[in-house]
Amino acid sequence: MIDARQEVLDGDRFAFGGNWRAFVELVDERRIKAAVDSLAGPLGTTDLTGRTFLDAGCGSGLFSLAAHRMGARVRSFDYDPESVAATVVLRDRFAPDADWKISTGSILDEEGVAGLGRFDIVYSWGVLHHTGELWRAMDNAARLVAPDGLLFISIYNDQGMESRMWRRVKRQYNRSGALARRLLVLGSAAYLYRGKPLRTALRMVRGGDATLMRPPRARGMSARHDLVDWVGGYPFEVAKPEQVFAFMRERGFELRHLKTCAGGIGCNEYVFERVSGAPARG
Structure with a gap:
């Protein structure tokens, strides 16, 4: 399996981790608070005490840190070793004693995903559309959500010709x-x-x-x-909201939060809940 560094060298992948490694030098309490607020609104709470939080494709690690600040037990992973290193830097700087595990891994790795278990909240903001296999990545992310748990994702909006x-x-x-x-x-x-x-x-x-x-x-x-x-940001895929709704409904999820990019080129943000007793794949 080709690793992230080789894909970057081959021109098949953006150096996401290098960009986020530079970004973490800017992280301060103001940015952490803004990240906490961005989680609390869609999740409907500022208190994640006792809940498990998986940051799938953790990037800079800022939102893992925000979840920790909200009381969650955090697990972070990313395909890009530089993103993993950036996340370690944030943890060591702001939460050295946290219940927060960080590792290298891919949401497309079926065996690796299966070994993670299930989480109360699975967070993957702006990640799944950069895997090269959006729908398989979304399916794998859904499998990680515990019953009554939440999947918090964002996916680039399909703008047709402009997206192409x-x-x-x-x-x-x-x-x-x-x-x-x-x-x-x-x-x-x-x-x-x-x-x-x-x-x-x-x-x-x-x-x-x-x-x-x-x-x-x-x-x-x-x-x-x-x-x-x-x-x-390449690989790059897009989806219409109705495609995302239908895909998640088939897997036993109901929409709890939606924030669109108002028809623009950015991300549509979703929070889905896995409904107890609903038919689900995986």
């Missing part, structure tokens, strides 16, 4: 050299922020909100790192 255009941009980014990548990021910023002053696009490229004077973005993220993740 961005897929080509992302593919080109990962097969280009450093200069071409910078130009693609700058051009994408100009396109995404068209109609706004040029300084807005330049700010996204140069640093976004990564200053003490500006509040963090929603979910505690960084505008610049999000921009690079968007332009380079």
